[in-house]
Amino acid sequence: MTSKAKNRRKRLGKRKCVSLPDLPMRGDHGTGTQAAREGTVIVPMKDDPNRRAYVQRVDAYKRLSLTMRQEQAAKAIRDAYCRVESLSSGGPIKERVQASPKPDATIDVQVDAQSQLHFVMAAVPCQQRFIVEHILWKNQPLRSLKNAPRSAARLRATLDLVANHIGY
16 A cells, blocks of 8 residues: 555545435425425335335324313314315215205204204313314314413313213
């Protein structure tokens, strides 16, 4: 070896291992804009050697650390609200009801949905209704509310009240 090569080797030291970054997940993940990615996670498919994944929307209340009773109460409120909304927007429940021979069946299902929503929302105090509607009805993140830590504590207390009212 020449002295030039020896000096170069001393300067560089040991050769470092090169690591390659993980390959990106394949599949259709939507447009990729910030608005489209909000509230979603990329979930890899199980046992897939081609690294395919899909985008799954996550409910805002699932990002919070809730107890099982609180999560059941949140799901009951969300499901009751979604049922009312699906009936008013011409969803599959409405189509099924319109095919029934009785003309009052549509009104019966709408009244049932409204009464279920009224029942689960009866335990929500008026001051906390805005927080419940923001997170459970509109599926907006908690951080978009002012004073998020206090709102989180109020939501947990409200969900405990709803769980007691429903009987969870």
